[in-house]
Amino acid sequence: MKAGDVAYFRAQSVSDAVAAFRSCEGDARYLAGGQSLLAAMNLRLLTPDLLIDIAHIDALRGIERRGGEIRIGALTRHAEILSSPIIASHVPLLAAAAPWVAHPAIRNKGTIGGSIAFADPASEFPAVALALNARIELDNGDSVRFVEAQDFFLDLYETAAEPGEILSAVWFPVATPDQRCTFDELARRRGDYAIVGVAIVADFSGEIVDRIRIVFFSVGSTPVRALRAEAALTGTALVDTDIELAQQALAGDLSPSDDVQVSAATRMHLASVLLRRQLGKLPVPTPKAVRA
Amino acid sequence: MNKPLSRVDRPNSYIGKSLPRPNAKRLLAGRGRFVDDIQLPRMLHAAFARSPYAHARIVSIDVSAARAAPGVRRVVVGSDIAKLCMPWTGTLRHFKDMKSPPQSPLAIDTVVWAGQPVVAVLADSRAQAEDAVELIAINYEERDVVVGIDAALAPGATLVHDALGDNLAFQTTIENGAVATAFNDAAAVVEVDLRFGRHTPVTLEPRTLIADFEPGERALTVHHSTQTPYQFQDIYARHFGLDESRVRVIAPDIGGSFGMKLHVYPEDMAVVALSIIAERPVKYVADRGESFLNDIHLRDHRVRAKLALTQDGRFAGMRVQDDTAIGAFSAYPRTSAVEGNQVVRLMGAPYQLTNYRADLRVIFQNLPQTSQYRGVGHPIACAATERLVDLAAKKLGLDPFEIRRRNYVTDEMYPHTTATGYRFERLSLDQCLSKLHALMDYPALRAEQAQLREQGIHRGIGIATYVEITNPSPAFYGVGGAHISAQDGCVLKVTPSGDVQCAISVTEQGQGTETIIGQIVADQLGVDRERVRVLTGDTETTPHGGATWACRGAGIGGETALQATRKLRSNILEIAGAILQSRPDTLELADGKLIERETGTVRMNLGELAALVYFRSDTLPPDLKADLTVAQHFAPKGFPFAFTNGIHGSLVEVDVETGFIKLLKHWVVEDCGRIINPMLVDEQIRGGVVQGLGAALFEECLYNDAGQLMNGSMADYLVPMAGEIPDIVIAHVETPTLDTELGAKGCGEAGTSAASGAVLNAVNDALGPLQVQISQIPMTPQRILRALGTVQ
Numbered sequence A: 001m002k003a004g005d006v007a008y009f010r011a012q013s014v015s016d017a018v019a020a021f022r023s024c025e026g027d028a029r030y031l032a033g034g035q036s037l038l039a040a041m042n043l044r045l046l047t048p049d050l051l052i053d054i055a056h057i058d059a060l061r062g063i064e065r066r067g068g069e070i071r072i073g074a075l076t077r078h079a080e081i082l083s084s085p086i087i088a089s090h091v092p093l094l095a096a097a098a099p100w101v102a103h104p105a106i107r108n109k110g111t112i113g114g115s116i117a118f119a120d121p122a123s124e125f126p127a128v129a130l131a132l133n134a135r136i137e138l139d140n141g142d143s144v145r146f147v148e149a150q151d152f153f154l155d156l157y158e159t160a161a162e163p164g165e166i167l168s169a170v171w172f173p174v175a176t177p178d179q180r181c182t183f184d185e186l187a188r189r190r191g192d193y194a195i196v197g198v199a200i201v202a203d204f205s206g207e208i209v210d211r212i213r214i215v216f217f218s219v220g221s222t223p224v225r226a227l228r229a230e231a232a233l234t235g236t237a238l239v240d241t242d243i244e245l246a247q248q249a250l251a252g253d254l255s256p257s258d259d260v261q262v263s264a265a266t267r268m269h270l271a272s273v274l275l276r277r278q279l280g281k282l283p284v285p286t287p288k289a290v291r292a
Numbered sequence B: 001m002n003k004p005l006s007r008v009d010r011p012n013s014y015i016g017k018s019l020p021r022p023n024a025k026r027l028l029a030g031r032g033r034f035v036d037d038i039q040l041p042r043m044l045h046a047a048f049a050r051s052p053y054a055h056a057r058i059v060s061i062d063v064s065a066a067r068a069a070p071g072v073r074r075v076v077v078g079s080d081i082a083k084l085c086m087p088w089t090g091t092l093r094h095f096k097d098m099k100s101p102p103q104s105p106l107a108i109d110t111v112v113w114a115g116q117p118v119v120a121v122l123a124d125s126r127a128q129a130e131d132a133v134e135l136i137a138i139n140y141e142e143r144d145v146v147v148g149i150d151a152a153l154a155p156g157a158t159l160v161h162d163a164l165g166d167n168l169a170f171q172t173t174i175e176n177g178a179v180a181t182a183f184n185d186a187a188a189v190v191e192v193d194l195r196f197g198r199h200t201p202v203t204l205e206p207r208t209l210i211a212d213f214e215p216g217e218r219a220l221t222v223h224h225s226t227q228t229p230y231q232f233q234d235i236y237a238r239h240f241g242l243d244e245s246r247v248r249v250i251a252p253d254i255g256g257s258f259g260m261k262l263h264v265y266p267e268d269m270a271v272v273a274l275s276i277i278a279e280r281p282v283k284y285v286a287d288r289g290e291s292f293l294n295d296i297h298l299r300d301h302r303v304r305a306k307l308a309l310t311q312d313g314r315f316a317g318m319r320v321q322d323d324t325a326i327g328a329f330s331a332y333p334r335t336s337a338v339e340g341n342q343v344v345r346l347m348g349a350p351y352q353l354t355n356y357r358a359d360l361r362v363i364f365q366n367l368p369q370t371s372q373y374r375g376v377g378h379p380i381a382c383a384a385t386e387r388l389v390d391l392a393a394k395k396l397g398l399d400p401f402e403i404r405r406r407n408y409v410t411d412e413m414y415p416h417t418t419a420t421g422y423r424f425e426r427l428s429l430d431q432c433l434s435k436l437h438a439l440m441d442y443p444a445l446r447a448e449q450a451q452l453r454e455q456g457i458h459r460g461i462g463i464a465t466y467v468e469i470t471n472p473s474p475a476f477y478g479v480g481g482a483h484i485s486a487q488d489g490c491v492l493k494v495t496p497s498g499d500v501q502c503a504i505s506v507t508e509q510g511q512g513t514e515t516i517i518g519q520i521v522a523d524q525l526g527v528d529r530e531r532v533r534v535l536t537g538d539t540e541t542t543p544h545g546g547a548t549w550a551c552r553g554a555g556i557g558g559e560t561a562l563q564a565t566r567k568l569r570s571n572i573l574e575i576a577g578a579i580l581q582s583r584p585d586t587l588e589l590a591d592g593k594l595i596e597r598e599t600g601t602v603r604m605n606l607g608e609l610a611a612l613v614y615f616r617s618d619t620l621p622p623d624l625k626a627d628l629t630v631a632q633h634f635a636p637k638g639f640p641f642a643f644t645n646g647i648h649g650s651l652v653e654v655d656v657e658t659g660f661i662k663l664l665k666h667w668v669v670e671d672c673g674r675i676i677n678p679m680l681v682d683e684q685i686r687g688g689v690v691q692g693l694g695a696a697l698f699e700e701c702l703y704n705d706a707g708q709l710m711n712g713s714m715a716d717y718l719v720p721m722a723g724e725i726p727d728i729v730i731a732h733v734e735t736p737t738l739d740t741e742l743g744a745k746g747c748g749e750a751g752t753s754a755a756s757g758a759v760l761n762a763v764n765d766a767l768g769p770l771q772v773q774i775s776q777i778p779m780t781p782q783r784i785l786r787a788l789g790t791v792q
């Protein structure tokens, strides 16, 4: 199948792009890496009238530290995330998730802005953003506003961004020395969207968990925080019995549905196994880190 | 290794050498010329409106908006085309009482599977044609849909075709020996009830054709991504009432076929009809979605089988029930009965077994047709047989290697006839078994398995023996009335400079046919292989033959080339004798030169000889027959098929908490007779194994009860990818067939035939200690978890 007819406009700036969006009478879409959008168009699942190419807007690039946060420009490619030393040392959860996103060819084109804006519930980066409660920077051409990740993912492919707003950057908090994280997913083939995946970040005081955020993806219409499991684990030293309680609590946190390949019960079971295994892998802070 | 065919140390001894494919660089550099690369002047593009329903009556069709759409040249419905194309019927005489209704290019009154083409649009571009398709309004009246095997066979079942009276396309029973007695007297009986997932070939290059009808001479040229151009020449001529000599089918570079590209598809016939109507070239390329809906599917089987055992672990008898669902029509011209027929004839084939009964039912359902694909029936028969054998070993406390050794047909039994009537010239079952045992280092693997099991790691080891049908004679299709050739033809021509052109009827789809034919010609003639050019895939410039199907390129095509070359060589020596005033038998051709056999002294170049023949015939003796072009045909005579054999081994690890299976290693020991190019044989085996691994773990067309495909995209239909594939270790045993000079048999299907069976046995070996079994492929994590009782 071929994509339907579509007009194309290459924007030089954010205001340029937003203006084009506003003046389009039909359905306009921003085009970043095209790795989700073009596939959907080729299947005629999406038939926009106008594509506004934002991939050449320099202001949307770059990875830099700003105070206690790392600002990642929307056009940052998945491959850049994978190889960035700043991200490796300051946002290790994002670095851990990046190898699980698709395949090298797709990672060379796909962008973090596109991934978060598209809000595929099976995607890795939205889950990481939610686990770290990243701040999403939205630009409407005139002004910029921020939405916390926990308020951003509203429903299936639905976010808090207003029509025409460009997701200009994602701000991740810099990891603290007492913080540990882990990421894993189960997919039948490497590089596929996961059957179920989990991103975990925890702050420790010595061996005790002060605060933990557990986010599952591919289990609902958005990435999902496992609040009950988090509660079961807060204040514990993650011994086996704590983990068992968290696994039990998971039933109240997740309500996955059946799909053609995997039943809800299987997904629940896999989520529970994944949780136990990942909590077991959550590295306990080294004595040095505890002192620091 | 057996005795080489000719002296290995002489120049141009190419048979048995790993040589690269001459076309590989061109294809790698993107210079392949596939059908879609061809642009003809005034060419139009076709797109189809397809039935969204699996079963419905067509109430009305409104094409007025589509006709008025930009770029649209023609909009055509079923009755328009039916006038031009004689319908086709997928039955053959040797499948007694087989039935399937006639099929026409576009649906006329009813649709019987989702995806069936109903209306065709011709436009200046494909995109315009697709836009117009969206404007066609078709009114359907939905009818009940029948999908499952049991539902199709139930009394009062919904019928796919009312006129046929039931959903049974074909049934047959094979019986030999005293089966009832064998089971009554058995010391033990093991049984299986196995389900095999319907899957689809997924070629890199989809089905593609350009039909170009020229009304002046009523000539039709079809550029067609097919493996069997001669078969299509015949079909287009007969079904469109054209002179066969005016129908030319050209198969240029082909991006994979695996059997999928030798069946007639409604779109093929529609595109030819459209070209006749429009009197212009018409191109159609199936897109990936259309490929999922309309390429043949395969291997939708349920096999129930029992094996009776004696006290000392011998096979006393076997009973088999194979039910296979083939979709809405039997495929043309080969039928969809062949796969099931091969399942019931191949079950138990490697073993000494006389008491045998099998019942086959071939069933219609409201789905796309299934038909022949790499390995036709073999993987099903192999998996079911080898599951039974492993269960028997377990029941009797025998090692899987030992029980096979005890029951194999043994070396002194050849020639051997199986319980189902297959005749084996000679197999190497025992030798392959021993070789695999050593290759895997089986005792070490078992020791490691036991040790890891103590740590809660569940590894499994599985083996599976196969026999493969290759070099088929006319017994396969010809006797049933199909115009499918079992013979091949080859024309060799020496050019004035001493190069050799070889036009042959076997075809190339990426497997290296042209390479091995070139090797054989250069070897047997005594010229550098760079100087041999092989031409395939054009009905107008190559002799008529079977092309590529079953496994026949090397065994039949190779022998044809060998005999043609020997004929040409003898002509050359005759001419050389006259020119050089020597007796022909004192001369020899080596490295493109005529030499004295005894001394090796060079007398002249082949090019000089050819130049004399072509330009200075006045200098030759008047009665000399100076033929530097020869033609040769060859059809297998002796045994109806050249059976090959081999064995696979698989090592897996099952995560019993998640149900995920990791393939750790795969081994194959195979015997395809004379090996012409070891590298190409290895790659055929590897590619085949990967397809078998896909069947074992990943590939399945999932349909709901309404007959809708639920995973028709490359994101949802999982083909195996490099990351999932383990190392595949290959070893060979060579037992050439004595039916030909060359001694080659086929190897194209050996990889696919036993890979899924070996993995199925390995996974069950891993699950053994947990007292559970899995009896369904693909083995998905969910199915493993269900077998384990972890989830419902």
Ligand SMILES: Cc1cc2nc3c(=O)[nH]c(=O)nc-3n(C[C@H](O)[C@H](O)[C@H](O)COP(=O)(O)OP(=O)(O)OC[C@H]3O[C@@H](n4cnc5c(N)ncnc54)[C@H](O)[C@@H]3O)c2cc1C
Residues within 6 Å of the ligand: A029, A030, A031, A032, A033, A034, A035, A036, A037, A038, A039, A054, A074, A100, A101, A102, A103, A106, A109, A110, A111, A112, A113, A114, A115, A117, A118, A120, A122, A123, A124, A125, A165, A166, A167, A168, A191, A192, A193, A194
């Ligand atoms: C075969 C394949 C496998 C894949 N596997 C995975 C996987 O395992 N995990 C995964 O996470 N992803 C996967 N992807 C998707 C990939 O990661 C995409 O790159 C990503 O989802 C979207 O990023 P993009 O830049 O390509 O966005 P595009 O495709 O260009 O756009 C996607 C959507 O987001 C909007 N958009 C893009 N950028 C912005 C912006 N800055 N502001 C506002 N709206 C914007 C577009 O308008 C569009 O609606 C896969 C893709 C393919 C083709």
